Amino acid sequence: MQRPNIALRDLRNRLPALQAFITERGGEVLAPASEWEVLRFRAQGSVHVVSRQASGHITYGGDSALAVQCWLAKLPWRGSDSHRGQPGKRLRSQTVRTLLARDGDACFLCGRPLEDDITEEHLVPLTHGGPDHLANKVLAHADCNKQMEHLSVMEKIRLREAQRS
Numbered sequence: 001m002q003r004p005n006i007a008l009r010d011l012r013n014r015l016p017a018l019q020a021f022i023t024e025r026g027g028e029v030l031a032p033a034s035e036w037e038v039l040r041f042r043a044q045g046s047v048h049v050v051s052r053q054a055s056g057h058i059t060y061g062g063d064s065a066l067a068v069q070c071w072l073a074k075l076p077w078r079g080s081d082s083h084r085g086q087p088g089k090r091l092r093s094q095t096v097r098t099l100l101a102r103d104g105d106a107c108f109l110c111g112r113p114l115e116d117d118i119t120e121e122h123l124v125p126l127t128h129g130g131p132d133h134l135a136n137k138v139l140a141h142a143d144c145n146k147q148m149e150h151l152s153v154m155e156k157i158r159l160r161e162a163q164r165s
């Protein structure tokens with residue numbers, strides 16, 4: 001994995017978009033533990049931290065470089081835990097559990113069972129001012145989530161109807 005090609009100032013300016021990238025793919029953005037931490041998040045069951053040094057250089061801890069690289073290069077990335085065949089080890093966030101209870105075990109887009117392939121999808125993207133609230137969230141497979149990227153709510157609904165007809 002090459003080092004993400006982004007300067008500290010750009011990273012800080014674009015942090016909300018990176019945080020949205022992580023949460024929309026099942027990761028969880030955590031509060032920084034010190035003033036040196038630019039970003040702290042949980043993904044795939046571990047905590048990853050992007051920090052700054054006094055020199056202005058960025059240090060990538062855990063697998064944070066991979067997440068930032070995928071975000072910059074618009075590559076698929078998954079922040080959710082996946083333990084296929086090990087149901088006892090599933091770690092689901094309160095949000096996912098609540099959405100499963102509300103909507104059932106079905107992908108918003110294709111309608112097939114989610115099983116362990118679960119991502120949170122914001123109907124109105126955070127980057128477009130959508131609220132990070134349950135009312136704006138549905139569950140979808142990672143690939144289905146990817147298909148809905150950059151679509152408006154109406155476009156998502158049309159795509160959903162087309163896939164189900």
Ligand SMILES: [Zn+2]
Pocket residue numbers: 107108109110111112140141144
């Ligand atoms: Zn799906």
